[in-house]
Amino acid sequence: MTDATTFEMENEASFGDYFALLKPRVMSLVVFTAFVGLMVAPVSVHPMIGFCAVLFIAVGAGAAGSLNMWWDADIDAVMNRTKNRPIPAGKVTGDDALAIGLTLSVFSVVMLWLATNVLAAALLAFTIFFYAVVYSMWLKRSTPQNIVIGGAAGAFPPLVGWVAATGSVSLEALLMFGLIFMWTPPHFWALALFLKKDYNNANVPMLTVTHGRRVTRAHLLVYTLLLAPLAVGLGFTTIGGPVYLAVAIGANAWFVKGAFDIFRRDEEQAEADSYRTEKAFFQFSLLYLFLHFLALLADAGLRAAGAI
Template sequence: MSDTSVNNTSKAAQVQIGQVQIGHGDAGFSDFYALLKPRVMSLVVFTALVGLLAAPQPVHPFVAFVAILFIALGGGASGALNMWWDADIDRIMKRTQKRPIPAGRVTEGEALGFGAFLSVFSVVMLGLAANWVAAGILAFTIFFYVVVYTMWLKRTTPQNIVIGGAAGAFPPMIGWAVATGGISIESVLMFCLTFMWTPPHFWALALFMKSDYHEAKVPMLTVTHGRKSTRLHILVYTLLLAPVAIGISFTSIGGPVYLAVSLIFNALFVKGAWDIWRRDEAQAEADGYRTEKKVFGLSLLYLFAQFGAILVESTLRIYGMGGW
C-alpha cells in the first residue's frame, strides 16, 4: 500500500473517530452552559429563592446569594449528568437533537466530568457557605435526579415523571433549609406543590411531542397507556393538585394575596385539563395540538405565579402587612 493510500485511510479513520467522539475539543462556554439546562435551572433558582425568603429566619444577603448560586450549580450539574446518560436517546428525539452532545459540540466524557465536578463542588460549597442540612438535601436531589430518575425510572416505568418529579420539587426545601437549618411543614408543602404539578405539566408536553418518546423507547404514559389515558391522568392530577396549592393559603407562608392568585390559576389549570380530557386525537391533530400547547404554557406560568405569590406574601410580612 502506498504512502498516499495510508494517509487517505488515516484521514478517513480520523473523520469516523471524530463522528463517534462528537466534537472533542470544539466545545465553547455556551455549550457547557447549555449542558446545565438553563431553563430548568431558572425554575430551580426561583423556587429555591422563594423557599429561602419565605423562611422565618432572615439570611445575610451575601450568604443568600452564594447559597442560591451553589444550588443553581447543583441543579445544573444534574442536567449535565442527565444529558451524559441520555445522549443515546437525545440523538433520536427531535426535541433534544440540538443539545450539545447529540449536536456534536461536547463529548459524553466531557459532560460526565463537568457534571461530576459541579456536583461535588456545589454540595461542598453550599455546606461551607450555609449549613450541611441544606447541602445534604442538595446532594440527595442530585442523586435522585441522576440515579433514581434518569438511570432507573425514566426507561423502566410510566411512573417515571410521577416519582421522578420529586427531584424538581426539592429546591424550595433546600432554600428553606439554608435559612432555618431544617425542614418544616411549610417547606414540605412547597415540595408537594411542585411534586403534584410535575406530572400534568410533562404529560401535556408528551401529548404534542407525538412520536418522540415512542421512537426513543421511553415508557412515557402516552406510549404505555395511550393518549386517551394520558388525558384522563392530566385531569385527575390537576384536580389533586388544586387543594394542595390552595391549602398553602392558610399556612404561615400564605395569605390573601396567595389565595387570590391560587384560586385564579388553579381554576385556569383545571379548566385547561378539562379541555384536554374532552378532546380526542383527531381534534388535536386538526388544530396542531393547540389546546395541549396552551395548557403546557399555562402550567409554566402557573408554578411561577404560585411561588411568586408566596414571595409577595413574605415581602409584605416584612412590612407587617402579609399573612392573615
C-alpha cells in the same frame, strides 16, 4: 485548510455549549424556587449567605443536568426536541459532560455545607443523586410512572432553600415541595400528548406510549384535581397571604378548566387543530408555577412591611 480541519473547527465546543449542559432553563426555575424558599423562611438570612446558598443550589442543579445529558445522549439524539443538545450535536463529548457533572456535584454540595448547614447540603446531594440516578438511569426508561416519581427531583429546591435558612424542615417547606411534585405530571403529560412520536422513537415509556393518549388525558385531569386543593391550601399556612390566595384560586381554576378541556378531547379533534389545547395548557403550566412562587414572595414582602 482541509475539509476535515474546517469540520473540526466548526464543531469545536464554545462556552455556550458547555453552559447548555447545565440545562439553564431548568436551572432558572430551580434558582427562583430555591430563592423563594429561602426568602419566605421565618428567619433572617445575611444577604451574602443567601446569595451563596442560591448560587450553590443552582450549581448543583446544573451538575444534575450535565449528568442527565451524559446518560441520555442516545435518547437525545433521536428526539427532535433534544437532538441539538451539545452531546448529540457533537459539540461536547460524553466524558466531558460526566466530568463536569461529577465535579460540580461535589463542589456545590461541599460549598453549600460550608455556607449554610449540613442538612441543606445533604438534601442537595440527594437531589442530584435522585435526578441523575433514580430518575435518569432507572425510572425514565423502565416505567410510565417515571415523571410521577421522578418529579421529586424538581420539587426539592424550595425545600433546600428553606432548610439552608432554618436548618430544619417544616410543613410549609413540605407543601412547597408538594406543589411542584404534583404539578410535574400534568405539565409533562401535556407535553407528551403532542410529542408522543418523540418518546416513541426513543423507546421512553411515557404514559402516552405505554397506555395511549386517552389514559394520559384521564391521568392529567386526576393529578390536576389533586394539585388544586394542595396549591390553594398553601395559602392558609404561615407563608401564605391574600396575594397568594388570589393567584392560587385564579390560576388553579384555569388549570382545572384546561385539564377538563383536554380530557374531553379525542385524537381526531386534537390532530385537527395540531394539539392547540394541549400546547396552551403546557405553556400556561410554566407560568403557573412562576405565579405561585412569585405570590409567596409578594406576601413575604407585605409581611415584612407590616402590611399583613
